[in-house]
Amino acid sequence: MDRIFNIKHLSLRVRIFLSMIFLTLIASILIAAVSIYQFKKEARLYHQDRLERKENAIVEHINYVLQNTTYPLTTKNIPLIFKEKIGEISDVHSMELNLFDLRGNLLISSKAGFKQDKETSKINPSTLKIFESAIDKRYVEFQKIDTINLRKSFTYIKDNKFKPLAILNLPYEEDTDFYDNELKNFLIRFGQVYAFMFLIAIALSYFLSSYITKSLKIISDKIQETELNQLNERIVLEDGSQEINLLVQAYNNMVDKLEESATKLAQSEREQAWREMAKQVAHEIKNPLTPMRLTVQSFQLRFNENDPEIKQKLDDYSNTLIQQIDTMSSVANAFSNFATMPAQQNETLNVVKIVELSLDIFNEDFIRFSSLEDEIITRLDRTQLIRVITNLVKNAIQSIPDEQENKHIEVDVFREEGNVIITVKDNGKGISEENKARIFEPKFTTKSSGMGLGLAIIKNIIENYNGTITFESKENIGTEFFVSFPITT
Structure with missing residues (x-):
């Protein structure tokens, strides 16, 4: 996976572009997340405040009833006191309410048949314990039934001496449809605006990354063109940072x-x-x-x-x-x-044919010529090409000891990526490691006679055509020279 995508291998321009797009995307996601959180928080605060206001109003209403009743203010009399009033209180405040004794048993409810429900006719012991230990003697329990969020508030009903008579329970169902619709509409509008802004961000990121890296690219191109053996131009930038x-x-x-x-x-x-x-x-x-x-x-x-x-x-x-x-x-x-090399007399010629003709001057029967094509046309100096071939073949012959058996020299010509390649391979003595670095030096030779200028001269010829000459050699196995000329017409 690292080979498929590695940000370190990307150009600076692409990295700046992707970084800006990534930051834009992250910012938009954070804005959406914060907005969703804020909507939900406002909904919770709204329902919390609404429940508290309902609870305070109902408690005041209940206290009013208690102050005007003829029954003694005891827990046992709560069902008698609110027998006719609990429905009225529920209708006035549009809230269901339940009154429990101090042990959590249901005394009276505004909901018909509520007492027969065993699961809801008694306060859960753990809930009752938490409520009794609450500092402000008020507790709100949260429940989720299917998709409905339900709040249950518990608070004390007290007599004139502030002695608890009963526990008031208000089940409150949170209606989130309004906030859900608002959130949905917001996300739709935000998505439309974000899509437009994202397109603008892509365009700006592209132009900004191009502008930022423009100067760096100029410098990079100049550095790549810089060479020791040529006149290098200085860089002039007027608006650089x-x-x-x-x-x-x-x-x-x-x-x-x-x-x-x-x-x-x-x-x-x-x-x-x-x-x-x-x-x-x-x-x-x-x-x-x-x-x-x-x-x-x-x-x-x-x-x-x-x-x-x-x-x-x-x-x-x-x-x-x-x-x-x-x-x-x-x-x-x-x-x-x-x-001083003679001036090039370039002509359009068939390299395959010229190389084959160059070998005719040699009488050795162990020289073999092969080519994958009958014709590779380019522009070269015929004399200089023949000189390259004869010099390489002559060196190959001289590298094979006279007493060696199974002598062979192979000369191949083929085309490769817009270049004509000529190889000369022998099975002679090879070139020692210490001599490989000096093989193209003028006056260097390993022969008992000669001036060591042959390979230096042909290297000069080849490089004048923007070509290359390289070799591979192993001692006592042989040497192979590779000559490459660009194909021109």
């Missing part, structure tokens, strides 16, 4: 420092590259100069114009010098090719 302005200022300072660092790094890299290049050129040229010097010195010491083999020796000396001169020329050409 204080926090956003601080963030923009920090980014602009970073861009300034990055540009300064990039300049220093580029200068340092150029100087280091020229130093390394000079060392390598000097080393490669120095190698053939030594045998050339020794050859000339030997020719000087042994020159004899009368020697019958003088012509043969002169040819041998000349061939030696020419060979060393060719070596120096090869060194110069190699570094020249690395330093």
Whole structure:
């Protein structure tokens, strides 16, 4: 479930939007809950107050009857005193009333036949006990019968000396229809207003979240575009908040420092590259100069114009010098090719066909070519593509020891997500872990001969087309190079 929805993975804009909607929803729910509670509280207070007013009026009426009766004021005489009056009191106050003795037994009721109901002809002992212990000698009991809320109030009827004569019980049925209808009408009106306000809240949340995150998105886009090897633009915001302005200022300072660092790094890299290049050129040229010097010195010491083999020796000396001169020329050409690549002569070509033709110059029968398609068209320089393939295949051949059996090199071409992929896989010695990080460095080589510029040159070619070259290798198992060119038309 965490993978399906995790708020931490949402963008800041979405989180602000959802938070504002959530707050609006919670506020509306709280308003509705408080309103419902208030309606119910007002209903309870209304019925409580109404019962108290009815009770006070009935008690005054009963006291009036007691003051004007000819019967002695005793508990036993209560039924006689109110025999004719209890119905009148009930009609006047529109209330049912019951009079119990001090032990909770029914004396008289305004409801006909009430005495015959055994369950209601006596006060519940627990209710009577609570009533007797009440400080103000008054108690209200709540009951719910089906859907009817019933209140029963209990209070003492006293004589002229404030001595309790009987217990007055007033059953009061709460009529909640009025408040229920009011609450229903309120919730309907509230729901209509809330639905309208919720739509407005969604629109406002969307625009506010967009406005709040607009500046952050600008900064985020600029940060994603920031690179060490390019000129990065500063951010200019005119209406940003204080926090956003601080963030923009920090980014602009970073861009300034990055540009300064990039300049220093580029200068340092150029100087280091020229130093390394000079060392390598000097080393490669120095190698053939030594045998050339020794050859000339030997020719000087042994020159004899009368020697019958003088012509043969002169040819041998000349061939030696020419060979060393060719070596120096090869060194110069190699570094020249690395330093300045020829201009691209792009043309629309079939990569599958060109790769297959590139392999024709190799005589090894263990080289295998395959392609999932007969035709993958893009724009490339034919010569440079052939150079990439031949260099990779040549390296693959050289990585396989001569004494190894079951040699094989596989060259594959296929299409993948708008790119043409070329792979060259061999089962040679592989590349050691310490050499993997340096494999594309200029002048790095693991061979006894060569100048280590081949992979550096083809990497330069591939990156000029916004392509990539990577590899996977395991020692004594083999190596596989992956070349990717974007397909363009």
